[in-house]
Amino acid sequence: MSTLVVAEIKGDSLKKVSKELASAGRALGGPVAALIFNGTDDQCKELLSAGADVALKATLAEYSPQGAAQIAAAVARARGAQLVLLPHSIQGKDFAGRLAVKLGAALVADVVGVKGAAGDLEVRKPVYSGKAYASVKVKGPAVLTVRPNAIEVTSYTGESKIEAVSEGEGSVTARLSDIDASGGSKVQLQDASIIVSGGRGIKGPENWPLLQELCDVLGAALGASRAAVDAGWIAHSHQVGQTGKTVSPNCYIACGISGAIQHMAGMGSSKYIVAINKDADAPIFKVATYGVVDDLFKVVPALTAEFKKVLG
Ligand SMILES: Cc1cc2nc3c(=O)[nH]c(=O)nc-3n(C[C@H](O)[C@H](O)[C@H](O)COP(=O)(O)OP(=O)(O)OC[C@H]3O[C@@H](n4cnc5c(N)ncnc54)[C@H](O)[C@@H]3O)c2cc1C
Structure with missing residues (x-):
């Protein structure tokens, strides 16, 4: 065809x-x-x-x-x-x-x-x-x-x-005048094949570097739940979900995210979902391929250190 x-x-x-x-x-x-x-x-x-x-x-x-x-x-x-x-x-x-x-x-x-x-x-x-x-x-x-x-x-x-090809653009009556690229992540969320996302469980904006370090090691984009965005911890451009971005990475690592239906609407089609949450009953575990029931402040640095070793 x-x-x-x-x-x-x-x-x-x-x-x-x-x-x-x-x-x-x-x-x-x-x-x-x-x-x-x-x-x-x-x-x-x-x-x-x-x-x-x-x-x-x-x-x-x-x-x-x-x-x-x-x-x-x-x-x-x-x-x-x-x-x-x-x-x-x-x-x-x-x-x-x-x-x-x-x-x-x-x-x-x-x-x-x-x-x-x-x-x-x-x-x-x-x-x-x-x-x-x-x-x-x-x-x-x-x-x-x-x-x-x-x-x-x-x-x-x-x-x-x-x-x-020599085709022209014809007459154009509306043009893009400006793009405000502030607040975007280093790797674009929608193109990323790996996303590390943080929710209310990360406790505050001072803890993003913990997730960003894992992102840097994996070449991943940084995502967030709406709770983290609404708390003013990160720009809306990072929000994944019904009122944020729809993503479909190979691997989505949810850290301290409960897995509300509105969040899953934006990431449910990810190929592999890894959930790190200290509540074993959190709904995110229903869709997770791999789940870690533990404190993210312990698990995320351990993952980063291990990936650094494996990936050099
Ligand atoms: C119309 C509408 C649209 C919405 N759109 C979106 C959307 O686009 N995206 C979105 O995300 N939400 C959206 N929401 C909000 C959604 O319903 C949830 O409120 C939100 O997703 C919850 O975010 P959260 O999982 O970060 O927070 P919580 O639900 O509070 O979950 C925090 C989780 O962190 C865990 N935790 C806490 N401390 C630790 C720790 N130290 N280690 C490990 N785990 C820990 C807890 O066990 C808990 O499961 C929308 C809601 C509505 C009504």
Whole structure:
């Protein structure tokens, strides 16, 4: 099935989800074209090795949802793409709807799995705050936003190339004027494959360094429960849950978090959940893959020390 992947860059790096999308397109049979705005050849090569047949370099002087949708729609039409995959990121969500309208395609958001053939897709997505999964049948062209970490990156060694595309952004009436990046974690929560999260059990903001040290050793992002955010211990940008971020890492380490339904709505689809809580009856243990019933102030430093030894 002819698939167009729209890649995303953060700083100087290609976001891992972009490679996941290329691999998803490859698993559906290809051909796969990957569109990248202002990308480098090295970033294009990463897309090619993850499943794209062709990496298409486009120029977008300044990001706008209108401009991005205009270019992506023109490229999708030119290549006869029946499926367009975007990251379920702030940027992907920002222009996926506009792109679907331009292409007359169905839009399914927050996808965690896709199979089928052109014009007959079956798409899996969480519903009811992650308490259930829905299978959505799509009978025509489709635009999907795919949750980071939901698809495995596979390597591709087929024939591939890098091309420049000349589609313009058209007339743009709304532009992003500013981004306030204050309070963000060192590693972005939604892209992280490991998250260490703290709740009311960490007792106060002076104890974040304990969790941050574990994050640094594991290359993890720092998350928090709403109780910790509401107490003013950390910025809302770290909050995981129904009124915070939805994450799907390979490993979620919950420290001093009880596991309220609203918290689990944001992290329940994590592959492995590790809970550290001194209350054996805490609901988090119902979803935990591994549980430690003990004081986090004892367990977290011990884990950090052990991981330092193992990971060097
Ligand atoms: C509409 C709505 C939306 C909400 N949205 C969110 C959301 O997005 N995200 C979210 O997280 N919550 C959300 N909540 C709040 C949610 O209901 C809970 O109140 C919140 O998740 C509790 O946070 P917590 O687990 O950190 O605190 P608590 O429930 O107080 O749990 C603290 C835990 O720490 C353990 N503990 C204490 N000391 C230690 C120690 N030394 N070592 C180990 N364990 C220890 C305790 O045993 C306890 O289980 C929402 C609520 C509502 C009503």
